Amino acid sequence: MAGRNANRRERPTLVQVAAEAGVSRATASRALRGERTVDAGLRAKVERAAEKLGYVPNAAARSLVTRRTDTVALILPEPTDRVFSDDQFFPNVIRSAAAEFEAAGKLMLLLTAGSEDGHRRIERYALSGHVDGVVFASLRDGDPLPELVHRSGIPVVCNGAQKGSSIPYVDVDHRSGVREALRHMYERGCRRIATIAGPQTMVAGRERLAAYAEESKALGTGTQIVFGDFTKESGHNAIGVLLDEGTWEDTPDAVFAASDLMAYGALQHLQQKGISVPDDIALVGFDDMEMAAFTEPGLTTVRQPIDEIGAALAKQMLMLLEGEEEIANVVLPTQLIRRGTC
Amino acid sequence: MAGRNANRRERPTLVQVAAEAGVSRATASRALRGERTVDAGLRAKVERAAEKLGYVPNAAARSLVTRRTDTVALILPEPTDRVFSDDQFFPNVIRSAAAEFEAAGKLMLLLTAGSEDGHRRIERYALSGHVDGVVFASLRDGDPLPELVHRSGIPVVCNGAQKGSSIPYVDVDHRSGVREALRHMYERGCRRIATIAGPQTMVAGRERLAAYAEESKALGTGTQIVFGDFTKESGHNAIGVLLDEGTWEDTPDAVFAASDLMAYGALQHLQQKGISVPDDIALVGFDDMEMAAFTEPGLTTVRQPIDEIGAALAKQMLMLLEGEEEIANVVLPTQLIRRGTC
DNA sequence: CTGAAAGCGCTAACAG
């Protein structure tokens, strides 16, 4: 259990400020909150008293009655080291959401959960009224938390659609991006297009794979899938598997990787083996991270507007907080960026 | 102002759980908090009732009486894009602190402040009892906030010593690291050692420059200072200034950069100009970021144990939370890592 | 415009 509070200095309360100013609790409260209906003289007195005593209102007491906290949580149900890895996706989402909330005068708290235990703690936190709204910056497959929070009446917005749920969400158009990528490959003459798919526990992983399956079927370019986890290393390994597999009539002449990091890992592996990209195997990634422009050759990839995701999440939340009942989902466009690998 | 709460479903309270279970509020409370002194049968009833109603205790009400929240804030009084930039320093500190708190069963909230306004909001947040303790992952020069929080009786730990304050802190031994670097340069024959210093608004920037000044005086290697802001670009520019300046009898034969990122920027600039490192100019950085091992030639640098900083910050805080009155400051060792640039 | 009084939902003595 937690410790004592022995050394905690007594914090002044509103009563003391009121006494110091020679007014009632109610008046002190009104003055401090800037209500117009307070005599200027008294207000000044109260302000002076508060200043002198170093008074800061007790958040618990206040929110117990107002039922507001003026804070919003940005939750990432991911272990912290996944959030802050090579992958700049989360940092960028966080950054842009933070900017938006900051501009709106809201305080944003960032929470991550590594363990099951941490996840449970976050659940309590979100449900017990600590915050006015919750933004899920990522979704764990089958995680009941977003729905739970939503049903308890707290405004919720998710990054990505949670299946079977009516929670408002923001997402990018994975499918049309993948479609565009495959068609481009096809037009460049590729006929055996494999994919390095992302983890199927994540919306992005699932959507991109589904789109690959659909489009490669439509194109008649075959289906060959190896799974990675969005990291560079997994891309490196995955392409190895693809090259070794004897399951196809031939090795692929093109690979669509569901993330730039995986594409980059694959690129390195291919180059180490002396396989030419794009001549022997064409390669397309997804994300358009900063590094995509700096690989040699430059990585052809599907651009998703990461910063806009964070901003849109925040804007949606702000609308809900304003009392908006029905808000539309946001689907942001993706776009193929052609560079050297395809 | 914030919006209405019109659509907010009424959340069940303890009274309702108690009623449903046919016991008093007190018993329900005890049962739910796992006190031993409750009849097993009643406890089961209460738990079932709570489950059925989807009861989650109201945090405000609880903390109003317990004066605890079981959460800790990790505050970075920096704009969010500084926190999540190329520089892996903050992410690593956050990550390791998060792991430590997670293991201890505490919920860690991350707060950043971009604007003055945000900073004020954070101040309120920290002072109004939202959290049991505050860790400052970085310090703004002359920022009164840490001291304010500390004096208000809330446990505080800082990353870096705040001058003139008695707040417990964790830091790395900047000075001995710099000393070691300069001596190494000296031993390798360098006699005109310049520095690219970090921002003097940050402890790390100040400490490293002070150590440089001290040691280069002791060594008689002269003093030539250009300021950067820890980023790669600033390193790139700084070395340019250093090369152009006519203020010395000669250009430097060695440069100590106060961060790896700046060293890297300088390295690139030198190489672009066809200046050989380390033959024409030797170079030493500070941090030992991951990339330091991958530059060509490898970057000689002063290693600081970033992960340990976060862990130590968290451990200090946990001790304070346990009621420890006096805790010792922590100074973590640094160490010169020799690679190719010096 | 100001004060008195009634809670917000919960925990913590204190009796039983």
Add this chain to the structure above:
DNA sequence: CTGTTAGCGCTTTCAG
């Protein structure tokens, strides 16, 4: 072991 009774510090009617 359980229920009763006070508050925690604040906002918000409701009178004046």
